[in-house]
Amino acid sequence: ARKQLIVVTPTYNRALQAFYLNRLGQLLRLVPPPLLWIVVEMNAASTETADILRGMGIMYRHLVCTKNLTDIKDRGVHQRNRALEHIEHHKLDGIVYFADDDNVYSLQLFESIREISRFGTWPVAMLAQSKNKATLEGPVCNGSQVIGWHTNEKSKRLRRFHVDMSGFAFNSTILWDPKRWKKPTSALIRQLDTIKEGFQETTFIEQLVEDESQMEAIPFGCSKIMNWHLHLEAHELGYPRGWLLQKNMDAV
Numbered sequence: 054a055r056k057q058l059i060v061v062t063p064t065y066n067r068a069l070q071a072f073y074l075n076r077l078g079q080l081l082r083l084v085p086p087p088l089l090w091i092v093v094e095m096n097a098a099s100t101e102t103a104d105i106l107r108g109m110g111i112m113y114r115h116l117v118c119t120k121n122l123t124d125i126k127d128r129g130v131h132q133r134n135r136a137l138e139h140i141e142h143h144k145l146d147g148i149v150y151f152a153d154d155d156n157v158y159s160l161q162l163f164e165s166i167r168e169i170s171r172f173g174t175w176p177v178a179m180l181a182q183s184k185n186k187a188t189l190e191g192p193v194c195n196g197s198q199v200i201g202w203h204t205n206e207k208s209k210r211l212r213r214f215h216v217d218m219s220g221f222a223f224n225s226t227i228l229w230d231p232k233r234w235k236k237p238t239s240a241l242i243r244q245l246d247t248i249k250e251g252f253q254e255t256t257f258i259e260q261l262v263e264d265e266s267q268m269e270a271i272p273f274g275c276s277k278i279m280n281w282h283l284h285l286e287a288h289e290l291g292y293p294r295g296w297l298l299q300k301n302m303d304a305v
């Protein structure tokens with residue numbers, strides 16, 4: 054049987070949300086099932102998000118995180134934790150992947166992560182409007198072995214693993230059946246809102262694996278970029294709520 058994919062997406066209402074969720078949902082629809090899309094919002098389930106999910110035609114769960122927002126720099130942290138809690142509580146079995154709503158993913162990525170046994174990682178391309186070049190971050194590989202890391206972020210050199218949040222996926226059973234993986238601790242695995250910006254990924258991954266020997270580099274030789282992390286700033290863009298037009302537009 055094909056391994057289930059569990060795709061976790063934190064999201065929130067803003068002008069480009071419908072664009073992002075439609076784009077991602079339509080891609081996920083092309084991925085052979087079983088796939089479960091766990092979409093998590095803060096505070097309350099918005100009708101904007103619910104409407105998009107309902108029309109998508111894929112298996113999904115729309116979760117809400119009610120944890121009080123303190124001063125968090127790493128956005129999406131509590132929402133991802135909410136999804137981890139859900140996966141653990143219901144002992145969902147599959148490969149967990151954190152897919153932000155605004156990034157772009159190839160179909161090959163989802164084929165590749167299905168092959169992961171414990172923990173898989175791959176290089177991600179970062180695209181920012183302010184830079185004139187795509188920067189790459191992630192594992193340096195020899196075949197399917199991780200032998201080092203590449204990053205351009207000098208300020209983050211102290212990280213143990215240089216991986217973007219969208220550059221790894223793991224077996225969900227690590228969350229609720231740690232013995233199976235001979236994990237030294239069975240402490241609860243969560244992402245931490247107290248972690249310094251940029252260290253969120255490595256801190257989380259350090260709880261999933263002990264070192265590179267427990268990682269699988271994908272695709273073979275890490276020779277292909279399979280997803281792109283975008284930083285497009287359009288936070289302030291106004292739009293009709295839910296992209297619903299309450300009255301006729303003004304005719305010219």
Ligand code: UDP
Binds near residue numbers: 062129132154155284
């Ligand atoms: N996000 C969210 N609430 C927020 C900010 C972000 O749910 O207040 C989600 C967002 O939709 C995306 C993920 O968290 O899926 C990462 O956000 P963003 O892309 O802004 O972070 P960056 O990629 O810049 O680290």
